[in-house]
Amino acid sequence: MGGDLYALDFDGVICDSCGESSISALKAAKIRWPALFEGVSSELDEWIIDQMRVVRPVVETGFENLLLVRLLLEIQNPFARQSSVAEGLTVEDILEKWSELKPVIMKEWNEKSNDLINLFGIARDEWMDKDLSGWIDANRFYPGISDALRFASSQVYIVTTKQSRFADALLRKLAGVEIPSDRIYGLGSGPKVEVLKKLQAMPEHQGLKLHFVEDRLATLKNVIKETALDGWNLYLGRWGYNTEKEREEAEGMSRIQLLDLSDFSSKLKKSSDADHSLFGVAPGIPLSTSRSRLLRGSPPSRSSPCPLCPSLVKQKPLVADSSVTIPIPSALTLSLGRRFLHPDPLCPSASPLPFSRERKPFVVSSEARRDPNTNAARRASFSWRRGSKRIESL
Template identity: 35%
Template sequence: MASLLALDFDGVLCDGLREYFLAAWQAGCDRDPSWPEVPEPSLEDRFRLLRPVIEQGWEMPVLLQALRREVADAEVLADWPQLCDRVLKDWGLTTTELSQAMDRVRDRWIKRDRKEWLQLHHFYPGVAERLAQQTAPWVIISTKDGRFIAELLEQIPNLQPPLAIYGKEVGVPKTQTLIQLQVEFEQIAFVEDRLPALEAAAQLESVDLYLADWGYNTDRDRQQAMTSDRIQLLRLTDFSSGRSPALAASPVES
């Protein structure tokens, strides 16, 4: 059987923090008329700092709602899942409503000004060139909607598309997708920027796990990865060069 490179998208390939913030704010405005049309400038700085707690896109408006209610950054970092549930319940909205709101904002934005939407995303240095050289099998496993990922990948010249994009629409945890891929691939290298997602896959022996240290994670996450016997810390220069051990199972042809 062949080997496979599996990549998360947000925080591994693409930095879209500016778009995340603006789209989340607009989604909040669409669902809650009490939100002002223009956010306070300080909120974006706090959102950027706290982005590592987010697992799925619908959580972004919830994070902004928490910040609007003057929840301290330390409280967000201490136990975001519990705080997220509480804020969501108090807000009276559902995860489905917020997820659909985020998708509608993006669809509307792309229809109105696709160029503007694309310009708010940036592939990390060397990543686009790295992907354009990829000849071995690769896939994307993300909680972002697959159609938005496909839009962004179209911006990379000479890119051989991934075998598949497993986005939000797949509806299963990333670990479950990896388990399904093990049927076809003997060895998988999985690069992800969220430590909990890697820890959830730690029991999969044929999957090598790598934490992208340039992504949406914290110093504590990176320190834990450095002491883990299953997860390796990966630097951007090593990834973009194609010479990292993370790519040994799925090398770039020179």
């Protein structure tokens, strides 16, 4: 079986959560160490939040944000210092020496990682309960990511140190995407190298090309150390939380490919089978069909895999320069108007065609046009329709 599997980090690959995580960490820090933050000015709060974006590349697990917030406070406020490392420390020193600094300050502050993890989660939960829209707005998905996830032709898994419930909430609220819970490996799922081993060992993944996209060079280095993971294609996202020095180092490592955001989005949406687009249309191969044939299921001329599941679909390709109407499976979340599970109506896994009150089917219109440069058919646009009335443009 051919195809691709993408294991994606969340923060720094899918979502720029630095604003939210920094504010949440500051809220949690004020709960954990109230005496230290008593009387801290709003100007110092803002300085800490600004510097958190600079030092964000060192964060592997969310609770480290709390440590960084307190360390930045100690750098600026001598009266708050209770560690031996804060005096004379700069943000550049934090970027260079965080792996050495972290165990020192945790010991001197007498802190345990599990306590900070729980507190960080509580601070986020309280923010979401009181102001969900504010919490959502403090995050943003990188440009093009939402569409890439919606129209991904590959199997997608989320492998993150973020607590799963927060990643799931952001996927639903910001992108209108629902990824099954068994495909989100969050905090508590074990080290990422172990998750990758688990994914590649699953019977249903045998024969797939494996891709792992990260923004932390240190994580990719850990994967390289595991010979059992030699079959994974490794990518460092240039747009994520990494430094120029790390990107330069990655360029000299044969196992790691540096990836631009636009290329990443294209990879997710591109099928590994070059003969099939999202709807199973072979670019440049003229095949004819009609809406009535699609709805009835016309006699097969060939078989090809459904873009979103292992099922074989017997179909006739579509004609370039024609408008093709394809039914949406009933599993579509119509309230979002953005997601459908099996875009090929002839896939045996697709659900029956849903109808509106007027018994008019909900359909997706896909317009294929011929590219004058390549003489190949390409998908130009999509729109949701109820009968002939346009509902929403994608």
